[in-house]
Amino acid sequence: MVKDEELAELMKQVAADVYPAAGVLVNQAEQQGRRLRRRRLAWIAGGNAIVVLGIAALAAALVQAPSGAQPSADRGLASLQPASGSGSRGAGSAGPSGTSSSASAAGPGKSAASGQPESSVSASLPTASTKPMTVHQMLAVLRSLLPAGSELTDARKNYGPGTLEVNYNDGNGLADIMVDITPFTQVESAKQLLQPGASGSDVLALSCPHPLWSDEGQRPAGALPISCAVRTPPGGGIERDAVMYADGYGFYGYGIYDQRPDHVEVFIQVGNGYFDPYLPHVDRATPPGSMKLWEQVVESPLWRA
Amino acid sequence: VADRTEDGGEFREFASARAGQLFRIAYLTCCDWHEAEDLVQITLAKLYVAWHRVSKANNADSYARTVLMNTYLSHRRLRRSGELPVAAMADTGAPVEDHDMRLALIAALRQVPPRSRAVVVLRHLEDHSIESVAQLMNISPAAVKSLNTRGLARLREVLDADRTLFLS
Numbered sequence: 001m002v003k004d005e006e007l008a009e010l011m012k013q014v015a016a017d018v019y020p021a022a023g024v025l026v027n028q029a030e031q032q033g034r035r036l037r038r039r040r041l042a043w044i045a046g047g048n049a050i051v052v053l054g055i056a057a058l059a060a061a062l063v064q065a066p067s068g069a070q071p072s073a074d075r076g077l078a079s080l081q082p083a084s085g086s087g088s089r090g091a092g093s094a095g096p097s098g099t100s101s102s103a104s105a106a107g108p109g110k111s112a113a114s115g116q117p118e119s120s121v122s123a124s125l126p127t128a129s130t131k132p133m134t135v136h137q138m139l140a141v142l143r144s145l146l147p148a149g150s151e152l153t154d155a156r157k158n159y160g161p162g163t164l165e166v167n168y169n170d171g172n173g174l175a176d177i178m179v180d181i182t183p184f185t186q187v188e189s190a191k192q193l194l195q196p197g198a199s200g201s202d203v204l205a206l207s208c209p210h211p212l213w214s215d216e217g218q219r220p221a222g223a224l225p226i227s228c229a230v231r232t233p234p235g236g237g238i239e240r241d242a243v244m245y246a247d248g249y250g251f252y253g254y255g256i257y258d259q260r261p262d263h264v265e266v267f268i269q270v271g272n273g274y275f276d277p278y279l280p281h282v283d284r285a286t287p288p289g290s291m292k293l294w295e296q297v298v299e300s301p302l303w304r305a
Numbered sequence: 306v307a308d309r310t311e312d313g314g315e316f317r318e319f320a321s322a323r324a325g326q327l328f329r330i331a332y333l334t335c336c337d338w339h340e341a342e343d344l345v346q347i348t349l350a351k352l353y354v355a356w357h358r359v360s361k362a363n364n365a366d367s368y369a370r371t372v373l374m375n376t377y378l379s380h381r382r383l384r385r386s387g388e389l390p391v392a393a394m395a396d397t398g399a400p401v402e403d404h405d406m407r408l409a410l411i412a413a414l415r416q417v418p419p420r421s422r423a424v425v426v427l428r429h430l431e432d433h434s435i436e437s438v439a440q441l442m443n444i445s446p447a448a449v450k451s452l453n454t455r456g457l458a459r460l461r462e463v464l465d466a467d468r469t470l471f472l473s
Binding site for chain 2: 007008011015019020023
Protein backbone atom coordinates (compact mmCIF):
# COMPACT_ATOMS: atom_id res chain seq x y z
CA MET A 1 0.00 0.00 0.00
CA VAL A 2 1.24 3.51 -0.84
CA LYS A 3 2.32 5.34 2.30
CA ASP A 4 1.35 8.89 3.23
CA GLU A 5 4.95 10.07 2.89
CA GLU A 6 5.19 8.54 -0.57
CA LEU A 7 2.04 10.34 -1.65
CA ALA A 8 3.36 13.64 -0.34
CA GLU A 9 6.67 13.07 -2.10
CA LEU A 10 4.90 12.19 -5.35
CA MET A 11 2.79 15.35 -5.24
CA LYS A 12 5.80 17.52 -4.57
CA GLN A 13 7.78 15.83 -7.33
CA VAL A 14 5.02 16.35 -9.89
CA ALA A 15 4.31 19.92 -8.76
CA ALA A 16 8.00 20.83 -8.98
CA ASP A 17 7.88 20.22 -12.73
CA VAL A 18 4.86 22.42 -13.33
CA TYR A 19 5.67 25.85 -14.75
CA PRO A 20 2.74 28.14 -15.57
CA ALA A 21 3.01 31.40 -17.51
CA ALA A 22 3.08 33.38 -14.28
CA GLY A 23 3.65 36.77 -15.89
CA VAL A 24 0.59 36.44 -18.13
CA LEU A 25 -1.52 35.26 -15.20
CA VAL A 26 -0.50 38.24 -13.08
CA ASN A 27 -1.18 40.72 -15.90
CA GLN A 28 -4.62 39.30 -16.58
CA ALA A 29 -5.42 39.08 -12.88
CA GLU A 30 -4.56 42.73 -12.47
CA GLN A 31 -6.86 43.71 -15.35
CA GLN A 32 -9.62 41.53 -13.96
CA GLY A 33 -9.05 42.95 -10.48
CA ARG A 34 -9.57 46.46 -11.77
CA ARG A 35 -12.84 45.37 -13.36
CA LEU A 36 -13.97 43.64 -10.19
CA ARG A 37 -13.17 46.74 -8.19
CA ARG A 38 -15.24 48.89 -10.55
CA ARG A 39 -18.09 46.38 -10.45
CA ARG A 40 -17.96 46.25 -6.67
CA LEU A 41 -18.22 50.01 -6.46
CA ALA A 42 -21.19 49.93 -8.83
CA TRP A 43 -22.77 47.17 -6.76
CA ILE A 44 -22.33 49.12 -3.53
CA ALA A 45 -23.94 52.14 -5.16
CA GLY A 46 -26.89 50.01 -6.34
CA GLY A 47 -27.14 48.36 -2.95
CA ASN A 48 -27.35 51.72 -1.23
CA ALA A 49 -30.25 52.66 -3.46
CA ILE A 50 -32.04 49.43 -2.54
CA VAL A 51 -31.38 50.01 1.16
CA VAL A 52 -32.82 53.51 0.95
CA LEU A 53 -35.93 52.23 -0.82
CA GLY A 54 -36.18 49.37 1.67
CA ILE A 55 -36.09 51.75 4.61
CA ALA A 56 -38.75 53.89 2.98
CA ALA A 57 -40.93 50.80 2.39
CA LEU A 58 -40.43 49.66 5.98
CA ALA A 59 -41.34 53.08 7.31
CA ALA A 60 -44.49 53.09 5.19
CA ALA A 61 -45.39 49.59 6.39
CA LEU A 62 -44.94 50.58 10.03
CA VAL A 63 -47.21 53.57 9.56
CA GLN A 64 -49.91 51.36 8.03
CA ALA A 65 -49.39 48.32 10.29
CA PRO A 66 -52.41 47.07 12.23
CA SER A 67 -52.15 47.11 16.01
CA GLY A 68 -51.93 43.29 16.33
CA ALA A 69 -48.50 42.84 14.81
CA GLN A 70 -46.96 39.38 14.49
CA PRO A 71 -44.51 38.21 17.14
CA SER A 72 -40.90 38.27 15.96
CA ALA A 73 -40.65 34.49 15.64
CA ASP A 74 -43.62 34.40 13.30
CA ARG A 75 -42.21 37.23 11.28
CA GLY A 76 -39.03 35.23 10.85
CA LEU A 77 -40.99 32.25 9.60
CA ALA A 78 -43.11 34.40 7.38
CA SER A 79 -40.00 35.73 5.73
CA LEU A 80 -39.33 32.24 4.42
CA GLN A 81 -42.65 32.05 2.62
CA PRO A 82 -43.27 33.32 -0.91
CA ALA A 83 -44.47 36.90 -0.66
CA SER A 84 -47.21 38.26 -2.86
CA GLY A 85 -47.49 41.86 -1.73
CA SER A 86 -46.59 44.79 -3.86
CA GLY A 87 -43.89 45.77 -1.37
CA SER A 88 -41.59 42.92 -2.19
CA ARG A 89 -42.30 43.16 -5.89
CA GLY A 90 -41.46 46.82 -5.73
CA ALA A 91 -38.26 46.16 -3.84
CA GLY A 92 -37.24 43.55 -6.39
CA SER A 93 -37.56 45.97 -9.24
CA ALA A 94 -36.42 49.08 -7.45
CA GLY A 95 -32.73 48.94 -8.18
CA PRO A 96 -31.81 49.39 -11.82
CA SER A 97 -28.65 47.37 -11.35
CA GLY A 98 -30.56 44.56 -9.67
CA THR A 99 -33.09 44.37 -12.48
CA SER A 100 -30.56 44.27 -15.28
CA SER A 101 -28.25 41.76 -13.62
CA SER A 102 -31.22 39.58 -12.78
CA ALA A 103 -32.22 39.42 -16.42
CA SER A 104 -28.74 38.65 -17.64
CA ALA A 105 -28.00 36.16 -14.89
CA ALA A 106 -31.16 34.25 -15.64
CA GLY A 107 -29.51 32.80 -18.70
CA PRO A 108 -30.71 32.48 -22.27
CA GLY A 109 -34.42 32.42 -23.06
CA LYS A 110 -35.58 33.84 -19.77
CA SER A 111 -38.70 35.81 -19.01
CA ALA A 112 -36.99 39.18 -19.30
CA ALA A 113 -36.04 38.47 -22.89
CA SER A 114 -39.34 36.89 -23.88
CA GLY A 115 -41.45 39.54 -22.23
CA GLN A 116 -43.27 37.06 -20.02
CA PRO A 117 -44.37 38.32 -16.61
CA GLU A 118 -42.21 37.32 -13.69
CA SER A 119 -43.53 34.40 -11.68
CA SER A 120 -44.60 34.78 -8.09
CA VAL A 121 -41.44 33.07 -6.90
CA SER A 122 -39.03 35.26 -8.80
CA ALA A 123 -40.96 38.36 -7.86
CA SER A 124 -40.93 37.47 -4.21
CA LEU A 125 -37.24 36.77 -3.85
CA PRO A 126 -34.69 39.45 -3.12
CA THR A 127 -32.02 40.23 -5.68
CA ALA A 128 -29.15 39.83 -3.25
CA SER A 129 -28.47 37.61 -0.29
CA THR A 130 -25.97 38.14 2.45
CA LYS A 131 -26.60 35.58 5.17
CA PRO A 132 -26.09 31.86 4.51
CA MET A 133 -28.54 29.38 6.01
CA THR A 134 -27.30 27.46 9.01
CA VAL A 135 -27.20 23.67 8.98
CA HIS A 136 -30.08 23.68 11.46
CA GLN A 137 -32.22 25.86 9.19
CA MET A 138 -31.38 23.76 6.14
CA LEU A 139 -32.25 20.58 7.97
CA ALA A 140 -35.63 22.01 9.00
CA VAL A 141 -36.37 23.08 5.43
CA LEU A 142 -35.38 19.72 3.98
CA ARG A 143 -37.48 17.89 6.55
CA SER A 144 -40.51 20.04 5.69
CA LEU A 145 -40.14 19.26 1.99
CA LEU A 146 -39.89 15.47 2.29
CA PRO A 147 -42.79 13.01 2.49
CA ALA A 148 -44.23 12.35 5.94
CA GLY A 149 -42.40 9.61 7.81
CA SER A 150 -39.06 10.35 6.20
CA GLU A 151 -36.13 9.93 8.53
CA LEU A 152 -33.13 12.25 8.45
CA THR A 153 -30.17 11.33 10.62
CA ASP A 154 -26.51 12.08 11.15
CA ALA A 155 -26.50 15.64 9.82
CA ARG A 156 -22.86 16.64 9.42
CA LYS A 157 -22.18 19.99 10.96
CA ASN A 158 -18.62 20.36 9.82
CA TYR A 159 -19.14 21.97 6.42
CA GLY A 160 -20.30 25.30 7.77
CA PRO A 161 -23.30 27.41 6.72
CA GLY A 162 -24.80 26.82 3.31
CA THR A 163 -24.01 23.12 3.08
CA LEU A 164 -25.95 20.24 4.55
CA GLU A 165 -25.04 16.58 4.34
CA VAL A 166 -27.39 14.11 5.99
CA ASN A 167 -28.51 10.50 5.80
CA TYR A 168 -32.02 9.94 4.51
CA ASN A 169 -34.00 6.78 5.16
CA ASP A 170 -37.15 6.24 3.15
CA GLY A 171 -37.52 2.70 4.45
CA ASN A 172 -35.43 1.13 1.70
CA GLY A 173 -31.96 1.88 2.97
CA LEU A 174 -29.81 4.86 3.86
CA ALA A 175 -29.01 7.48 1.27
CA ASP A 176 -26.60 10.38 1.51
CA ILE A 177 -28.14 13.75 0.68
CA MET A 178 -26.08 16.86 0.17
CA VAL A 179 -27.62 20.30 -0.28
CA ASP A 180 -25.53 23.31 -1.14
CA ILE A 181 -26.65 26.91 -1.43
CA THR A 182 -24.39 29.42 -3.15
CA PRO A 183 -24.96 33.03 -4.16
CA PHE A 184 -24.15 33.47 -7.84
CA THR A 185 -21.44 35.95 -7.12
CA GLN A 186 -19.26 33.08 -5.93
CA VAL A 187 -19.23 31.59 -9.41
CA GLU A 188 -17.16 33.52 -11.88
CA SER A 189 -15.48 32.84 -15.17
CA ALA A 190 -12.25 34.65 -15.78
CA LYS A 191 -12.66 34.48 -19.53
CA GLN A 192 -16.16 35.94 -19.48
CA LEU A 193 -15.16 38.65 -17.05
CA LEU A 194 -12.32 39.73 -19.28
CA GLN A 195 -14.52 40.15 -22.33
CA PRO A 196 -15.35 43.79 -23.03
CA GLY A 197 -18.92 44.65 -22.07
CA ALA A 198 -19.41 41.40 -20.18
CA SER A 199 -20.49 43.15 -16.99
CA GLY A 200 -23.46 41.43 -15.37
CA SER A 201 -23.07 38.23 -17.36
CA ASP A 202 -20.57 36.53 -15.12
CA VAL A 203 -22.66 33.41 -14.59
CA LEU A 204 -22.05 30.32 -16.64
CA ALA A 205 -25.24 28.84 -18.03
CA LEU A 206 -25.89 25.26 -17.03
CA SER A 207 -25.60 22.73 -19.81
CA CYS A 208 -25.35 19.01 -20.34
CA PRO A 209 -22.17 17.45 -21.70
CA HIS A 210 -22.16 15.82 -25.13
CA PRO A 211 -21.56 12.97 -25.02
CA LEU A 212 -22.99 12.33 -21.58
CA TRP A 213 -20.76 11.17 -18.74
CA SER A 214 -19.66 7.57 -18.53
CA ASP A 215 -19.37 5.51 -15.36
CA GLU A 216 -16.05 5.37 -13.55
CA GLY A 217 -17.01 2.17 -11.73
CA GLN A 218 -19.59 -0.58 -11.85
CA ARG A 219 -23.12 0.79 -11.98
CA PRO A 220 -25.36 -1.39 -9.76
CA ALA A 221 -27.79 -3.76 -11.48
CA GLY A 222 -31.17 -2.07 -11.82
CA ALA A 223 -29.65 1.42 -11.56
CA LEU A 224 -31.22 4.43 -13.22
CA PRO A 225 -29.54 5.29 -16.52
CA ILE A 226 -27.32 8.36 -16.80
CA SER A 227 -29.39 11.32 -17.96
CA CYS A 228 -29.23 15.09 -18.12
CA ALA A 229 -31.71 17.81 -19.06
CA VAL A 230 -31.70 21.58 -18.77
CA ARG A 231 -34.96 23.46 -18.40
CA THR A 232 -36.53 26.60 -17.03
CA PRO A 233 -38.51 25.83 -13.85
CA PRO A 234 -41.85 27.55 -13.18
CA GLY A 235 -40.23 30.12 -10.92
CA GLY A 236 -37.72 31.20 -13.57
CA GLY A 237 -33.99 30.73 -13.64
CA ILE A 238 -32.33 27.69 -15.12
CA GLU A 239 -32.15 24.15 -13.81
CA ARG A 240 -30.14 21.10 -14.73
CA ASP A 241 -31.60 17.75 -13.72
CA ALA A 242 -29.24 14.82 -13.99
CA VAL A 243 -28.74 11.24 -12.97
CA MET A 244 -25.00 11.16 -12.54
CA TYR A 245 -22.36 8.64 -13.48
CA ALA A 246 -21.27 6.02 -10.95
CA ASP A 247 -17.95 6.58 -9.22
CA GLY A 248 -15.43 3.82 -8.55
CA TYR A 249 -17.66 2.44 -5.79
CA GLY A 250 -20.82 2.32 -7.88
CA PHE A 251 -22.09 5.37 -6.00
CA TYR A 252 -24.27 7.67 -8.11
CA GLY A 253 -27.47 9.63 -7.71
CA TYR A 254 -29.64 12.53 -8.67
CA GLY A 255 -27.74 15.76 -9.11
CA ILE A 256 -29.83 18.89 -9.58
CA TYR A 257 -28.63 22.48 -9.91
CA ASP A 258 -31.12 25.32 -9.83
CA GLN A 259 -29.80 28.80 -10.61
CA ARG A 260 -32.66 30.90 -9.36
CA PRO A 261 -33.70 34.39 -10.33
CA ASP A 262 -32.73 35.62 -6.86
CA HIS A 263 -29.07 34.94 -7.72
CA VAL A 264 -28.89 31.89 -5.50
CA GLU A 265 -27.89 28.46 -6.75
CA VAL A 266 -29.39 25.49 -4.96
CA PHE A 267 -27.74 22.15 -5.55
CA ILE A 268 -28.89 18.78 -4.29
CA GLN A 269 -27.27 15.39 -4.64
CA VAL A 270 -29.16 12.31 -3.55
CA GLY A 271 -27.08 9.15 -3.56
CA ASN A 272 -27.76 5.44 -3.76
CA GLY A 273 -25.91 4.85 -0.51
CA TYR A 274 -24.22 6.51 2.42
CA PHE A 275 -20.71 7.16 3.69
CA ASP A 276 -19.34 4.69 6.19
CA PRO A 277 -17.64 6.72 7.56
CA TYR A 278 -15.43 8.06 4.79
CA LEU A 279 -16.08 5.82 1.83
CA PRO A 280 -19.31 5.40 -0.11
CA HIS A 281 -21.34 2.37 0.90
CA VAL A 282 -23.81 1.48 -1.83
CA ASP A 283 -26.83 -0.20 -0.30
CA ARG A 284 -29.45 0.28 -3.00
CA ALA A 285 -29.67 0.18 -6.78
CA THR A 286 -31.47 3.49 -7.07
CA PRO A 287 -31.43 6.63 -4.97
CA PRO A 288 -34.61 7.36 -2.97
CA GLY A 289 -37.46 9.45 -4.29
CA SER A 290 -37.94 10.49 -7.86
CA MET A 291 -36.55 13.20 -10.07
CA LYS A 292 -39.89 15.00 -9.70
CA LEU A 293 -39.61 14.99 -5.89
CA TRP A 294 -36.06 16.38 -5.87
CA GLU A 295 -36.92 18.99 -8.46
CA GLN A 296 -39.68 20.21 -6.16
CA VAL A 297 -37.28 20.22 -3.22
CA VAL A 298 -34.67 22.26 -5.09
CA GLU A 299 -37.22 24.72 -6.44
CA SER A 300 -38.72 25.47 -3.06
CA PRO A 301 -38.54 29.16 -2.13
CA LEU A 302 -37.74 28.08 1.42
CA TRP A 303 -34.07 27.78 0.49
CA ARG A 304 -32.64 31.18 1.14
CA ALA A 305 -28.95 31.94 1.21
CA VAL B 306 -2.71 58.28 -6.50
CA ALA B 307 0.68 57.70 -4.92
CA ASP B 308 -0.79 55.15 -2.51
CA ARG B 309 -2.54 53.29 -5.29
CA THR B 310 0.61 53.10 -7.36
CA GLU B 311 2.49 51.80 -4.37
CA ASP B 312 -0.28 49.23 -3.70
CA GLY B 313 -0.15 48.12 -7.31
CA GLY B 314 3.60 47.65 -7.14
CA GLU B 315 3.38 45.67 -3.94
CA PHE B 316 0.58 43.55 -5.32
CA ARG B 317 2.48 42.83 -8.51
CA GLU B 318 5.57 41.85 -6.58
CA PHE B 319 3.60 39.53 -4.34
CA ALA B 320 1.56 38.04 -7.19
CA SER B 321 4.61 37.41 -9.37
CA ALA B 322 6.39 35.64 -6.53
CA ARG B 323 3.40 33.48 -5.58
CA ALA B 324 1.63 32.76 -8.89
CA GLY B 325 3.73 29.66 -9.55
CA GLN B 326 2.99 27.94 -6.25
CA LEU B 327 -0.68 28.96 -6.34
CA PHE B 328 -0.87 27.42 -9.79
CA ARG B 329 0.68 24.16 -8.57
CA ILE B 330 -1.90 23.95 -5.78
CA ALA B 331 -4.67 24.78 -8.24
CA TYR B 332 -3.45 22.29 -10.82
CA LEU B 333 -3.28 19.36 -8.42
CA THR B 334 -6.61 20.37 -6.91
CA CYS B 335 -8.65 20.80 -10.09
CA CYS B 336 -6.51 18.50 -12.27
CA ASP B 337 -6.93 20.66 -15.35
CA TRP B 338 -4.33 23.07 -16.71
CA HIS B 339 -6.77 25.63 -18.13
CA GLU B 340 -9.05 25.55 -15.13
CA ALA B 341 -6.03 26.01 -12.88
CA GLU B 342 -5.10 29.11 -14.87
CA ASP B 343 -8.64 30.44 -14.41
CA LEU B 344 -8.57 29.71 -10.70
CA VAL B 345 -5.25 31.43 -10.11
CA GLN B 346 -6.30 34.40 -12.19
CA ILE B 347 -9.57 34.80 -10.29
CA THR B 348 -7.76 34.35 -7.00
CA LEU B 349 -5.20 37.00 -7.81
CA ALA B 350 -7.90 39.32 -9.13
CA LYS B 351 -9.81 39.03 -5.87
CA LEU B 352 -6.59 39.54 -3.98
CA TYR B 353 -6.00 42.70 -6.03
CA VAL B 354 -9.40 44.05 -4.98
CA ALA B 355 -8.74 43.32 -1.31
CA TRP B 356 -5.03 44.07 -1.42
CA HIS B 357 -5.08 47.19 0.75
CA ARG B 358 -6.81 45.35 3.61
CA VAL B 359 -5.05 42.03 3.13
CA SER B 360 -1.53 43.41 2.93
CA LYS B 361 -2.07 45.52 6.03
CA ALA B 362 -3.21 42.44 7.93
CA ASN B 363 -0.08 40.65 6.77
CA ASN B 364 -1.98 37.52 5.75
CA ALA B 365 -1.89 37.62 1.96
CA ASP B 366 -0.62 34.04 1.64
CA SER B 367 -3.44 32.59 3.74
CA TYR B 368 -5.99 34.83 2.08
CA ALA B 369 -4.86 33.70 -1.38
CA ARG B 370 -5.17 30.03 -0.48
CA THR B 371 -8.58 30.51 1.09
CA VAL B 372 -9.84 32.37 -1.96
CA LEU B 373 -8.34 29.75 -4.26
CA MET B 374 -10.09 26.89 -2.48
CA ASN B 375 -13.43 28.71 -2.15
CA THR B 376 -13.32 29.63 -5.81
CA TYR B 377 -12.42 26.09 -6.81
CA LEU B 378 -15.21 24.51 -4.78
CA SER B 379 -17.87 26.84 -6.14
CA HIS B 380 -16.41 27.10 -9.65
CA ARG B 381 -16.24 23.36 -10.22
CA ARG B 382 -19.91 22.73 -9.63
CA LEU B 383 -20.73 24.51 -12.83
CA ARG B 384 -17.73 23.06 -14.57
CA ARG B 385 -19.20 19.62 -13.98
CA SER B 386 -21.46 20.25 -16.94
CA GLY B 387 -18.42 20.16 -19.14
CA GLU B 388 -16.60 17.34 -17.42
CA LEU B 389 -15.12 14.77 -19.72
CA PRO B 390 -14.10 11.22 -18.96
CA VAL B 391 -10.47 11.05 -17.88
CA ALA B 392 -9.39 9.19 -20.99
CA ALA B 393 -10.82 11.86 -23.27
CA MET B 394 -9.05 14.77 -21.61
CA ALA B 395 -6.19 16.30 -23.48
CA ASP B 396 -3.09 16.81 -21.41
CA THR B 397 -2.09 20.39 -22.00
CA GLY B 398 0.44 20.69 -19.22
CA ALA B 399 4.05 21.66 -19.61
CA PRO B 400 6.42 18.84 -20.42
CA VAL B 401 7.90 17.03 -17.43
CA GLU B 402 10.61 14.49 -17.04
CA ASP B 403 8.30 11.67 -16.09
CA HIS B 404 5.12 12.22 -18.00
CA ASP B 405 3.53 8.93 -16.98
CA MET B 406 4.00 9.69 -13.34
CA ARG B 407 2.20 13.01 -13.62
CA LEU B 408 -0.62 11.51 -15.64
CA ALA B 409 -1.02 8.73 -13.09
CA LEU B 410 -1.21 11.18 -10.21
CA ILE B 411 -3.62 13.54 -11.97
CA ALA B 412 -5.83 10.63 -13.04
CA ALA B 413 -5.84 9.37 -9.46
CA LEU B 414 -6.58 12.79 -7.98
CA ARG B 415 -9.52 13.17 -10.35
CA GLN B 416 -11.13 10.21 -8.67
CA VAL B 417 -10.98 11.83 -5.26
CA PRO B 418 -14.06 13.93 -4.34
CA PRO B 419 -13.36 17.68 -4.70
CA ARG B 420 -13.37 18.70 -1.05
CA SER B 421 -11.22 15.75 -0.08
CA ARG B 422 -8.86 16.53 -2.93
CA ALA B 423 -8.49 20.12 -1.78
CA VAL B 424 -7.67 18.97 1.74
CA VAL B 425 -5.21 16.33 0.56
CA VAL B 426 -3.33 18.82 -1.63
CA LEU B 427 -3.05 21.41 1.13
CA ARG B 428 -2.02 18.79 3.66
CA HIS B 429 0.48 16.84 1.58
CA LEU B 430 1.72 19.21 -1.10
CA GLU B 431 2.05 22.20 1.18
CA ASP B 432 2.46 20.39 4.51
CA HIS B 433 -0.21 22.44 6.25
CA SER B 434 -1.33 21.17 9.64
CA ILE B 435 -4.89 19.95 10.22
CA GLU B 436 -5.67 23.20 12.02
CA SER B 437 -4.14 25.29 9.27
CA VAL B 438 -6.16 23.53 6.56
CA ALA B 439 -9.28 23.94 8.68
CA GLN B 440 -8.63 27.65 8.89
CA LEU B 441 -7.84 28.02 5.19
CA MET B 442 -10.95 26.14 4.12
CA ASN B 443 -13.16 27.51 6.84
CA ILE B 444 -14.20 24.09 8.08
CA SER B 445 -13.63 22.31 11.37
CA PRO B 446 -10.48 20.27 12.13
CA ALA B 447 -12.73 17.21 12.42
CA ALA B 448 -13.96 17.80 8.89
CA VAL B 449 -10.38 18.12 7.66
CA LYS B 450 -9.46 14.82 9.27
CA SER B 451 -12.49 13.15 7.77
CA LEU B 452 -11.94 14.54 4.27
CA ASN B 453 -8.22 13.80 4.42
CA THR B 454 -8.76 10.19 5.43
CA ARG B 455 -11.45 9.73 2.81
CA GLY B 456 -9.30 11.34 0.13
CA LEU B 457 -6.15 9.41 0.98
CA ALA B 458 -8.03 6.13 1.05
CA ARG B 459 -9.33 6.75 -2.44
CA LEU B 460 -5.99 7.99 -3.72
CA ARG B 461 -4.16 4.96 -2.32
CA GLU B 462 -6.66 2.61 -3.86
CA VAL B 463 -6.21 4.12 -7.31
CA LEU B 464 -2.47 4.58 -7.09
CA ASP B 465 -1.76 1.11 -5.75
CA ALA B 466 -2.60 -0.22 -9.18
CA ASP B 467 -0.01 2.10 -10.74
CA ARG B 468 2.55 1.75 -8.02
CA THR B 469 5.25 0.48 -10.36
CA LEU B 470 5.00 3.66 -12.40
CA PHE B 471 6.42 5.91 -9.77
CA LEU B 472 7.68 3.96 -6.80
CA SER B 473 10.10 1.59 -8.44
